[in-house]
Amino acid sequence: MDPYTADDFTRDIMRLGEGRPDPQVVKAVVDGSRDAVGWLRQRVGVPFIFSFHRQAYLVNGRQVFWGGLALGVDHDGGKGLIAAHRAALEAAGIETWFDTPATEIAVEGGSIVGLVVSRGGKAKTLRSPAVVLACGGFESSRALRSQYLGPDWERAKVRGTPYNTGDGLSLAQRVGARLTGDFKGCHSTCWDANAPDDRGDRVLSNQFTKSGYPLGLMLNARGVRFVDEGEDFRNYTYAKFGREIMAQPGGYAFQVYDSTVVPWLRKEEYADDVVEKIWADTIEELAAKLLEKGLEDKDAFFHSITRYNDATRAFKAEKADARWDPAVKDGVSTQSSSLKLDLPKSNWALPLENGPFLAVKVTCGITFTFGGLAIDPETAGVISGATGKPIRGLFCTGELVGGLFYSNYPGGSGLTGGAVFGRKAGQEAAKLAKAAA
Template identity: 55%
Template sequence: MSPPPPETYDILIVGSGNAGLSAALSAYYSYSPSSPNRILIIDKCPPTWAGGNTFFTAGAYRTTHSGLSGPSPLLPFVNNVSPETAGLVDLDAYTIEQFEDDLMRVTDGRTDRALARVLVGDSYETVKWLREVVGVRFQLSFNRQAYKVDGRWRFWGGLHVKTEDGGRGLVEDELKAVGRCGIGVRFDTAVRRILKDDGTGSVSGVVVERDGEEVVIRARAVVLAAGGFEANPEMRKKYMGPNWDLAHVRGTPHNTGDLLSIAIRDVSAKVTGDWTSCHSVAWDANAPHDSGDREVSNEFTKSGYPLGLMINIGGRRFVDEGMDLRNYTYAKFGRAILEQDDGCAFQVWDNKTIGMLRDEEYREERVERITAGSIEELADKCVEVGLNEKRTFIETIKRYNEAVYAHRKEHPHAKFDPTIKDGLSTQSSRLTLDPPKSNWALSLDEPPFLAVKVACGITFTFGGLAVNPQTAAVVSSRTEKEIPGLFCVGEMMGGLFYGNYPWGSGLMSGAVFGRRAGKAAAEMVSRC
């Protein structure tokens, strides 16, 4: 039997997550092909896993803005703020300088400055495009990024908008837009090779496997948006070191790094970024190990640690839970948990802050809650699920409380405020802790007490391919020039994040560079 004939398109997008869908829609609106089937999206996953890791996100977009009014306001984009509610909202502007500073600070200055400038500079216009052109439903993130203080909603952490129904809603909205545009989408279609024109050096398409057969798809531009290697335990261990094969996969099991390896092999794509680290969070220790659960989605995240303590199975604290606002620490604390014995820890609170924990993450239907009327009883119950050192656990909390009391004695007017770094700490002239708790250090002495067991959940890897920041065109490791016709966006693109990242900048990066890649691909095709 002869092989099936090649299929031909103008632009091929590999990956059905936010970055790939943004690229496809940008290409469509930039190019407006007369025949809508000239843009095609493929993904190796089945339709039931559409959306990649995007589906599992909280849908948060970090963007610059002028607050509720001014030249770049947020209110026109959101659908959950009535005029009455708007009068109760305190939301400061988030400037270009603040976004750049946050990105540089959390990556220890290692982020590629050219990529960072594009990400930050395009962020507001990209959110505007997603809302007005694509039809993405945005909301103010009351449930994740605001506390009610003195009767007013006070937003914090430079992250203020999310999509309705999180990542699930984002994928739904973007796929609806793809359908309206008539852009083709094919699942169960895995790329096996990238093809180049021997004469011009341009990418000319891909070879895919579909239903057990190899099929050639010709395209004048190819956008790679197939995710990192977070769901590949062998690659994680190879690049990130021991025990990373034991991390829980937060999202899709299909992001196994295949396309990264194929691009390096077939077209000598240049690698860049931090291949030794990733986005990793405190994750429910009882969650599935090798993939996320699309029904539960992001609710396995356990991000309430700034309001309490994290204690390892040896009974000791191991991070400064209050070193910074959660948005700037949650993506690196998964690594800290993985480095503990058994790769697990306990998050602990008392009655003062239990009610402040997000219901979607900590309600009884979602997580195994360990409750007790005393610290001793709590320790006994934690022993039943993995705590090895009961006495050390009790002594750690006792010593922590003593340090909190000592700080309050020296600072009697200090006030707890979860929306800022409030300075409530464990450090005083009489007593200090190592590690400290630098902010939000409330004593754990008011029953009932609550603990949950957490592990490391890996979201996405930071290493990827080098691109031209202006177009997201892939750079060759041989020539240091762009590979004609090849683009890379989303988690596959390296150079932005090192060791950590500011919450909400991942989806923003996918949309910003996806939009640029789609436009550049359409312009290239139009010139041909």
Template identity: 55%
Template sequence: MSSNNNSFTSTACSVLIIGGGNAGFCAALAASQKTSGRVLLIDACPPSWAGGNTYFTAGAFRTAHGGLDDLLHLLSNVDSETAKTIDLAAYPEEEFLRDLDRVTRGQYDKELGRELVEESNGVVKWLASQGLIFELSFNRQAYKVDGRYKFFGGICLKTKDGGAGLVDFHQKAAKSHGIEVLYSTPARSISKNTETGHITVTAEQEGESFTIQTKSIVLAAGGFESSTTLRSQHMGSHWEKAHVRGTPYNKGEVLSLALDQLKAKPTGDWGGCHAVAWDANAPKDCGDRQVSNEFTKSGYPLGITLNIHGLRFFDEGSDLRNYTYAKFGRAILAQPEGEAFQIWDQKGVKWLRSEEYRDGVVEKIHGDTMEELAGKLLAKGLKDKEAFIRTVEGYNNSVYAHRNEHPDAKWDPAILDTLSTQSSTSTLEIPKSNWALPLDKAPFMAVKVGCGVTFTFGGLAIDPKTAGVISAEDGSVIPGVFCAGEMVGGLFYENYPGGSGLTSGAVFGRKAGIGAAVFAEEKGL
């Protein structure tokens, strides 16, 4: 399926896709179903890094749906008996849109967002019809409370075997549809002949250049999160300290080609990104394909997070995890040395997801007392043991005060349960608004975290209906040029609803592939 044999100096195709993540492969698959011409996909990474950031995801797809009955036929891990124990309410398009509006504070492109939402259900079913296996994400998106699986936060679907399974599906689908894939083949230049409409891409293999002639092109090569230079330029110098969560090949090179050579219009939040709480001991400049998404540390709603000076700095219970995890990495990075400690007692520990906190993946620090734990953390970077202990004591006292006023309140991790630190007798400057459990059941546990940057939010402006790239010169769609995935700007600002990234890649990847194929067919190439 992949070839790195540079036996040619030039080649031609009907549709060229640059970038081999979920968006690029969705574009290639959709294009192959609309043209009899050659569909070619190139990627800068070697085969050992195939899939881009898609490989490092948990495979979650946020989609509007009508409840369990709407999805059952897609699922491989739900039998009739299990279905009786599942609480999965409908997630209508209006609710998806409200979530997108709320977490981006209304800054997203409204037409782009509506296309994402309205196409989300259909694109998931299209992928399933192509052979992609979906499951209910019991381990990541549901808690079992009183014997029932309670899904929360608008996500329920994941791909079998997560991101790795999704990449495997895409590679097999590409092979079965005759899509050619060239790895270790970075694009070096893109030019468009305004008279003939032909697009010429200069690419490289093993240090030698060759040209690709095409009538249409899909740009799906990711953002610039792997480039410390571009992160510093667009997001601030402190972003040099962030860990790269996924592929090391998303350096913004194709994004720069589109802006400089195609005169594409930039848009979106160029200072923003998807950034999570990430294992402080993880590799710095790229993800680990064996550990993959397990470096994520999203158990913060079950405890509290303190910086190296022993102080809390965000509301761990401000919203359901799916609406906060993509922004709290930024909050951690803004702290001294860009690191912090997640803390739990045994009430919280038992609810932590094993894939993120299992032995052998994460370094756990334990203490039979909070003072002992704080003492051990001094060797891990904690600067102020006394402040750490005071913070925990103050937090506990405020939780107890709230309980005294609300003795019938019930803790429930699957809803906004309103168990808080705020009461008429005690408040904290930074509250914990939900799931505020006192840390009083020993032994206690801490994990050191940093910031893991997933993908950047700034990108290219596209036509929401076609995924055609908008020109910066006159605001029109550049004929034959399409874009999908993390290169699309304007959809996410400061934050995003969890699971929307893969859905966006599929929705606009499919649009881009169809648009590119139809354009090529009309031009007779």
């Protein structure tokens, strides 16, 4: 497969973040990424596999990866990752307490000395020279989503746990931590409109994702396209496009495909038992059926697709040698000298002409928020707002790290950042534990 270099990774984070990510935080993630993956495999036993089912297409008999992300985890992805971590913890003799919320970070003399938790309805102080906050952002709090992201975000569907309600941010702020990063930004994606509102499904998990849009079109309730579906690989657009869906009338849209591309859709996302499929033999019939699902203007819907089809055919007539290839940015577009759409489809633009036609209703699913805590990128130590220096004994990782992502991000890099800063936090916490022993 093609190499994905440190420079590639850095450019992707900075490009998608519009040049705003903290260069030192980005450098720490990129430089530590390869070692973190190796450590997870060797020390934790994470069963990595090539992600053929999500990150590659079979082209001319060969699996071709795209977007720089080639690894997944065996045994149902995230569920397999959690299982590997749980097994490693048990093997090391480490206890895990559930139903035990943290209520206060204990501080003495300016240093962290432990954590106060509520266990069985009673307060209990766990003495420790270090606390690592790894408890997510605020995506599960409707109030905080509305406060930071905007009122429309109250209706976003929560993709994962209902418990990421910003507790880590408030705990850290009470001991003087500094906030930083893009508090108006988040990881979002095209999500099944029929999925649960305030939590993910622990069985179906990521199957509610609907990432096939580069192969088709997305139209809003008024029957109008609103994004360039072929702007870039899915890895680089889904967080951005999830936000765009939220901004549409009603906060939903319709993905539309013809029979030429339906076989290319990911089976785990578009299986009959996972998503409601609306089928029709013609575009006119499809538009009529979608009126019951929230489409407001079937004539505009028909006109948008007809105009798109005309543009793809004009391009093909002008560039007959252009080949459609979903594994590369193929340049097969809607733009030619004779006809240009105001909103192009820049790649993978095939006409929707072969019935039956498929439509799927999608909305915005929110995964994690970008704003978080300022850290020392070398240690993952949380920075004090008063001194500008790390608070002794307080560390954080995962979605709580601020300054890494702005506006958008490369798929998979959130997990990478969590692994890198989690290792750094653990190593520094171990040093303090040894010094205190």
